[in-house]
Amino acid sequence: MHETSILNDTLFWYSIAVVAFAVLAVLKIRGPILGMLDGEIAKVRNELDEAKKLHAEAEATLAEYKLRQQDATKEAELIVQEAKKDAARLRVQAEADLKAALERHEQLFLARVKLAHEEAIDEVRAFVIDEILIEARGKLNKISGQAEATALVDRIIADLPKLSKSKVA
Numbered sequence: 001m002h003e004t005s006i007l008n009d010t011l012f013w014y015s016i017a018v019v020a021f022a023v024l025a026v027l028k029i030r031g032p033i034l035g036m037l038d039g040e041i042a043k044v045r046n047e048l049d050e051a052k053k054l055h056a057e058a059e060a061t062l063a064e065y066k067l068r069q070q071d072a073t074k075e076a077e078l079i080v081q082e083a084k085k086d087a088a089r090l091r092v093q094a095e096a097d098l099k100a101a102l103e104r105h106e107q108l109f110l111a112r113v114k115l116a117h118e119e120a121i122d123e124v125r126a127f128v129i130d131e132i133l134i135e136a137r138g139k140l141n142k143i144s145g146q147a148e149a150t151a152l153v154d155r156i157i158a159d160l161p162k163l164s165k166s167k168v169a
Contacts, residue, residue: 129160 006012137153 133157 133153133156136156
């Protein structure tokens with residue numbers, strides 16, 4: 001039979017060529033591929049570091065805004081409390097002003113009523129005196145002579161201011 005040697009086998013030579021190609025490829029291509037992979041890993045690490053940095057800044061900004069919100073809420077509460085105090089103070093002041101104005105108006109009204117009452121009394125008194133004088137003059141004319149009656153009426157008229165002042169006082 002025919003002995004075949006391994007060196008004559010094409011499959012053997014193809015296998016050696018593939019293995020040699022693989023070894024050469026690994027030796028020659030490995031450096032640039034690993035360099036490229038290391039570059040990509042460095043990029044990813046830089047992006048992760050940047051993301052962590054941005055995340056920390058975002059958390060700090062969020063905390064700052066929360067603090068500002070709390071401060072704004074406290075300030076708004078203080079403003080509302082101050083407004084309530086001002087409203088209560090203004091309400092009390094308005095009530096006091098209204099009460100004082102009503103008292104002034106009441107005093108003015110009472111003074112007007114008193115003045116009107118006094119004027120009415122004076123008018124009634126004057127009217128009554130005039131009527132009494134007319135009536136007295138008529139009766140005196142009937143009783144005695146004209147000259148005596150006129151003198152008596154004139155004297156009574158002259159005494160009237162004294163009478164009206166003494167009754168008013």
